[in-house]
Amino acid sequence: LYLPPLAGTADFDFDGAGVLHYRCRDVLYRGDGQIVAGSVGGIAGVLDDGRIIVSRSGDAKGTQLAVVDSSGHELSRFPPPDFYVTDLASGFYPYNSSTTVEGNSAYVAFGRRYSLGGDTTRSEVVVYELDQESIWRFVRRVEMDARGNVYGPVAFADGTVLSMEDDLDDLKFGKRVVAHLPNNTTKVVWRESEAGVDLEFEAALQVGPRR
Numbered sequence: 001l002y003l004p005p006l007a008g009t010a011d012f013d014f015d016g017a018g019v020l021h022y023r024c025r026d027v028l029y030r031g032d033g034q035i036v037a038g039s040v041g042g043i044a045g046v047l048d049d050g051r052i053i054v055s056r057s058g059d060a061k062g063t064q065l066a067v068v069d070s071s072g073h074e075l076s077r078f079p080p081p082d083f084y085v086t087d088l089a090s091g092f093y094p095y096n097s098s099t100t101v102e103g104n105s106a107y108v109a110f111g112r113r114y115s116l117g118g119d120t121t122r123s124e125v126v127v128y129e130l131d132q133e134s135i136w137r138f139v140r141r142v143e144m145d146a147r148g149n150v151y152g153p154v155a156f157a158d159g160t161v162l163s164m165e166d167d168l169d170d171l172k173f174g175k176r177v178v179a180h181l182p183n184n185t186t187k188v189v190w191r192e193s194e195a196g197v198d199l200e201f202e203a204a205l206q207v208g209p210r211r
Helices: none
Strands: 012-014 020-024 027-030 034-037 042-046 052-056 064-068 074-078 093-102 105-117 120-130 136-144 150-155 161-166 175-180 186-191
Touching (some): 020 042, 034 052, 042 093, 042 105, 074 120, 105 136, 120 150, 120 161, 136 161
Antiparallel strands (some): 012 020, 020 027, 027 034, 064 074, 120 136, 175 186
């Protein structure tokens, strides 16, 4: 079994003690080669206390994030059952996720889009927090302009969401980075057209370091 990594996952990360956790094919290893768990598609993040967020095959709705402890025991899964506000047949699907680790907590941001009927669609970013008890808790929902695309939204502990979006005011169809602040205001922090940088196709927003 080989699972392609979920968007926002990688092949290695470090815990708070600086111990390396890495993936080789579908197996999760720690340190000098100690096996932690199998059936791993990618590493979304390693918390300071040694819990690891990995991607694993889920139900009919696709790949999920799983939290495992240092012995490989699975503690919880994401998305929770109520994440899918409607079924996939109606045009809803999640896309472009990222996980930000801050100490013993983690924040996952998912873009999701679904149809409201006819030609009307809704685009939004949903943020959940993984707490110290390995429970996923809803943080906030940010509505996006459905006319454009969102590339890899990133969430932070204070509730701020950064997103790379199509710059609809740029006639050259460039990208911009927008900060969606906790007080529900927005601020454009970067524009491709002003930076003089041409981004590759399928550009993604990368933020780091995470600690």
